[in-house]
Amino acid sequence: MTGVPGSSTAASFTTAMSLKKMAKVPERFVLPPSHRPLIYKHLHNYHSTTSSLPVIDLVPIHDPSLRSRVIEDICNACKEFGFFQVINHGVSPSLMKDVVQACLEFFNLPIEEKLHLVSEDVNKPVRYGTSLNHVKDTIHFWRDFLKHYSNPLSKWIHSWPSNPPSYKEKMGYYAKAMHLLHIELLEAIFESLGLDPKYMRREIEDGSQVMAVNCYPACPEPEKALGMPPHSDYGCITILLQTCEGLEVKLDKEDKWVPVPMIEGALLVHLGDHMEILSNGVYKSVVHRVVVNAEMERLSIASLHSLALEKYIGPAAELVNEQNPKAYKESSFKDFLDHIGKNDIMQQRFIDTLKIDNP
Ligand SMILES: O=C(O)CCC(=O)C(=O)O
Numbered sequence: 285m286t287g288v289p290g291s292s293t294a295a296s297f298t299t300a301m302s303l304k305k306m307a308k309v310p311e312r313f314v315l316p317p318s319h320r321p322l323i324y325k326h327l328h329n330y331h332s333t334t335s336s337l338p339v340i341d342l343v344p345i346h347d348p349s350l351r352s353r354v355i356e357d358i359c360n361a362c363k364e365f366g367f368f369q370v371i372n373h374g375v376s377p378s379l380m381k382d383v384v385q386a387c388l389e390f391f392n393l394p395i396e397e398k399l400h401l402v403s404e405d406v407n408k409p410v411r412y413g414t415s416l417n418h419v420k421d422t423i424h425f426w427r428d429f430l431k432h433y434s435n436p437l438s439k440w441i442h443s444w445p446s447n448p449p450s451y452k453e454k455m456g457y458y459a460k461a462m463h464l465l466h467i468e469l470l471e472a473i474f475e476s477l478g479l480d481p482k483y484m485r486r487e488i489e490d491g492s493q494v495m496a497v498n499c500y501p502a503c504p505e506p507e508k509a510l511g512m513p514p515h516s517d518y519g520c521i522t523i524l525l526q527t528c529e530g531l532e533v534k535l536d537k538e539d540k541w542v543p544v545p546m547i548e549g550a551l552l553v554h555l556g557d558h559m560e561i562l563s564n565g566v567y568k569s570v571v572h573r574v575v576v577n578a579e580m581e582r583l584s585i586a587s588l589h590s591l592a593l594e595k596y597i598g599p600a601a602e603l604v605n606e607q608n609p610k611a612y613k614e615s616s617f618k619d620f621l622d623h624i625g626k627n628d629i630m631q632q633r634f635i636d637t638l639k640i641d642n643p
C-alpha cells in the first residue's frame with residue numbers, strides 16, 4: 285500500500301489545484317473499460333432521458349386540499365425511481381449559496397491545513413479524504429471529501445473545521461435546515477406508504493446526520509474515471525445540493541444510467557437502504573454514481589439521515605403480512621460502518637447482506 289492517509293507526508297498528497305493542471309488522468313484513477321462512464325451528453329436523446337426524472341414542488345404539501353396529490357407524486361417517484369428533486373422546499377437560496385461558498389473555501393485551503401483531518405477510520409466524527417485516498421488498494425476516485433456528524437449540533441459543531449472561519453456558522457445553519465426538511469420529507473414518505481406520518485418520530489429527531497461534502501476537480505479525461513463509484517446510501521434519506529450536473533441514477537428497469545439535470549435552487553432526495561428495509565421492499569434505495577467533467581470543479585453537499593448509530597431498523601410491522609412476508613433483517617448504522625470497514629464497497633452493497641429469501 286502506498287500513500288496511506290495518516291502515515292503520509294504533505295508532499296505525497298495531490299491538491300485539487302494541481303489535479304486541474306494535469307493533461308492526462310494518472311493511472312491509478314483509470315477504470316477498467318467495463319466500469320467507465322458513458323458520457324451521455326454525446327447522445328442525441330440526452331434531454332429526453334433526463335427529463336423523465338421526477339421534480340416535486342413542495343408548496344402544495346402545506347395545503348390540506350392539495351396534500352394528497354403531492355403524497356401520490358412522492359409515492360410514484362419512490363416506487364419508480366427511489367429518487368426525486370424538490371423545489372420550493374423552504375431552504376433559503378442565500379443560505380445554500382453561503383454554505384457552498386464556505387465549503388469551496390475549505391477545499392481551496394493549502395493541503396497542510398486539511399491533512400490533520402485525514403483518516404480511513406469510518407467511525408471518526410470528522411474526516412477529510414483526498415483524491416490520493418484509496419478504496420482498499422483498488423481504484424481511486426476523482427474527488428476530495430469532508431464528512432462530519434451534524435446532529436445534535438451542540439455535540440458535534442465544535443469538532444468541525446475552524447477554517448474558513450465562517451464554516452461552522454454557515455454549515456451549522458444549513459445542517460439544521462436539512463434536519464428539519466428531512467423530518468418533513470419523511471412524514472410525507474411515511475404517509476405515502478400508508479404509515480402514520482409521525483412514525484418513529486422520536487428516533488428520527490434523535491437520528492444520526494452526516495454531512496458529506498464532495499469536491500470533484502475538473503478532470504482531463506472524464507471518460508476514464510469516476511468521481512464516486514455506484515452505491516446506495518445506507519440511511520433513510522439523503523438530501524443533496526449540487527453545483528452542476530454529475531450525478532447519475534441507475535434505472536433498474538432499463539439497466540441504464542440517467543444523468544440528473546441541474547435545476548437551480550432544487551435539492552435532490554435519495555432513498556437509502558434503511559427506507560428499503562422499513563418499507564419491506566415497497567420502495568428501493570437508489571443506486572447512483574458521479575461522473576466528472578473536463579470543464580469545471582463540481583461541489584455537492586449530501587446530508588445523510590439515518591437512525592442513531594446503535595438503533596436497529598426493520599420492516600414496519602404494518603407492511604408485513606401473509607402476502608408480503610418480512611423481506612429484510614434488522615440492521616443499524618453501526619452494522620453498516622462495520623460492513624464498509626471490512627468490505628470493498630465496489631463488490632457488495634450492504635443491503636444485499638440483509639435480504640431474506642422468501643419462498
Ligand atoms: O456528489 C454527488 O452528487 C453524490 C454524492 C453521494 O452520492 C454521497 O455523498 O453519498
Ligand SMILES: [Fe+2]
Binds near residue numbers: 515516517522572
Ligand atoms: Fe450517495
